[in-house]
Amino acid sequence: MKLGYFPGCSLHATAREFDESLRAMAPRLDLELDEVEDWACCGATSAHNTNHLLSVSLPARTLAISEAQGHESLLAPCAACYSRLAYARHALEADPSLCDPVKDAIGREPPTTVQVLSIVRLLADLAPRIREKVATALDGVQIACYYGCLLARPAELNDVGSVEAPTAMEDVVKAVGATPVVWNQRLECCGGGFSLSRKASVVRLSRSIVEDARAAGAAALVVACPMCHLNLDFRQKAIARRSGERADMPVFFLTQLVGLALGMSATELGLGRHYVSTADFVARLSGQEGAAESASEEIKEVG
Amino acid sequence: MPPLAGQGRCLESVPWRGAPVSPGETTLEVSVSHNDHTGSTLAAHVRQVTGLNPARCYQCGKCSAGCPMAAEMDFRPHDVLRLIQQDKREQLLSGESLWLCLTCETCTARCPNECDPARVIDTLREMVWRDNGGAGAPRHIRAFHKSFLKQIRRSGRIFEFGLVAGYKMRTGSLFSDVGAVPGMLKRGKLALTPTRIKGLDEIRRIFDKCAAAETDAEEP
Numbered sequence: 001m002k003l004g005y006f007p008g009c010s011l012h013a014t015a016r017e018f019d020e021s022l023r024a025m026a027p028r029l030d031l032e033l034d035e036v037e038d039w040a041c042c043g044a045t046s047a048h049n050t051n052h053l054l055s056v057s058l059p060a061r062t063l064a065i066s067e068a069q070g071h072e073s074l075l076a077p078c079a080a081c082y083s084r085l086a087y088a089r090h091a092l093e094a095d096p097s098l099c100d101p102v103k104d105a106i107g108r109e110p111p112t113t114v115q116v117l118s119i120v121r122l123l124a125d126l127a128p129r130i131r132e133k134v135a136t137a138l139d140g141v142q143i144a145c146y147y148g149c150l151l152a153r154p155a156e157l158n159d160v161g162s163v164e165a166p167t168a169m170e171d172v173v174k175a176v177g178a179t180p181v182v183w184n185q186r187l188e189c190c191g192g193g194f195s196l197s198r199k200a201s202v203v204r205l206s207r208s209i210v211e212d213a214r215a216a217g218a219a220a221l222v223v224a225c226p227m228c229h230l231n232l233d234f235r236q237k238a239i240a241r242r243s244g245e246r247a248d249m250p251v252f253f254l255t256q257l258v259g260l261a262l263g264m265s266a267t268e269l270g271l272g273r274h275y276v277s278t279a280d281f282v283a284r285l286s287g288q289e290g291a292a293e294s295a296s297e298e299i300k301e302v303g
Numbered sequence: 304m305p306p307l308a309g310q311g312r313c314l315e316s317v318p319w320r321g322a323p324v325s326p327g328e329t330t331l332e333v334s335v336s337h338n339d340h341t342g343s344t345l346a347a348h349v350r351q352v353t354g355l356n357p358a359r360c361y362q363c364g365k366c367s368a369g370c371p372m373a374a375e376m377d378f379r380p381h382d383v384l385r386l387i388q389q390d391k392r393e394q395l396l397s398g399e400s401l402w403l404c405l406t407c408e409t410c411t412a413r414c415p416n417e418c419d420p421a422r423v424i425d426t427l428r429e430m431v432w433r434d435n436g437g438a439g440a441p442r443h444i445r446a447f448h449k450s451f452l453k454q455i456r457r458s459g460r461i462f463e464f465g466l467v468a469g470y471k472m473r474t475g476s477l478f479s480d481v482g483a484v485p486g487m488l489k490r491g492k493l494a495l496t497p498t499r500i501k502g503l504d505e506i507r508r509i510f511d512k513c514a515a516a517e518t519d520a521e522e523p
Contacts, residue, residue, distance in 0.1 A: 041455045046451035
């Protein structure tokens, strides 16, 4: 299956391992990713907080290029990019009066056909194929699926099946043999774009997510958003200082968890780029003598 | 969504308790003033820009109950809607609260009467940004948005190292998180040179056109 691909800025920087693990996993699931040529930033929070037309026009340009490249579906793994691209498509359809100003701004025909796809939707649809190809089943491993905000809300852009009770991520986790835990915080906000500008709020919000996942017995958190990952992984040390717990809850991108089950290495999946070590988790999966050491060495090398 | 005619009229005879109503201002007058939505009221502006009718809000407070930032806000989402209905422009637009919204969309998802507080708050922020560049926003949040937008305009993409540097210059908080830089570099999470896209002229055109459209927009 050929898909348009919009990595977005984070996947070239703080969430590089999201891009790496996705690209490495794609051929194993018969996916061909065709990157949008000369894509630009989706505008993220700062655009929609300050200028609505800008927040539609920036993604509209990328979508127009994607259509010109012949993409029927465009994969946007970052939840924030997904949200902004899907919103632009939705807004242009729902409010025809936007079309002229957007056309004037981007100097191209506004997009009308391309469907924006989140990584969670894609992998949930591919769950049967993933199940067939599992090499290292994550049997009995307890996973907390964290959706955050933008994959589920608002309802018009929901890509995970339900606004308040989605199961798409759990479907993927079950396909690799793991057990999704039942917990309360999976749709709460981690503090999103305040990571830099209002750290105390992020620590407060992300702390309750990590603590709830731990209380539910999860061995790891799984996310599909670079900002969630940054707040839960990079900021976990600050959270631990506040809560008195250890910063030991690994946070995986969904693509990394699937990659592990498909038998891919820590290096291929960029696990060494994490702040909270994933070595123990990976070692327990392979369940071999000395596996913990070799896994942690491999992970250290990447770092 | 088409606005519904006559929405909110039932409020006229219902005493309302909650958000502040200044002395001499009866709930009856409040209901009538937020009901006609003509002229230059905040409600009229929101309605004109978004098609949403703030009078639909009946203050159930479900939005604020689910809001992750409510504890840090002076005006929670349902207060914002009430202040719009009361046309408390100065009080609402000069404060920090609007800028503390993370757009997690919980309020919008749960509103029983389709008031879409998240979109309403974005609309008010846009007004403030256009009028005075976000004065009233917490300094760090304002600096973040300015640096972020400048990065897009300059490179077409976010160059995080430049974003952080620009943000620090604006806020003066030069040393917070500086300790994180070596770790970020070691993990390959920070590029040291920006990637500039080829279509930068297109990006600048987008920014210019959108700024112009903003200026042309009818003043509320």
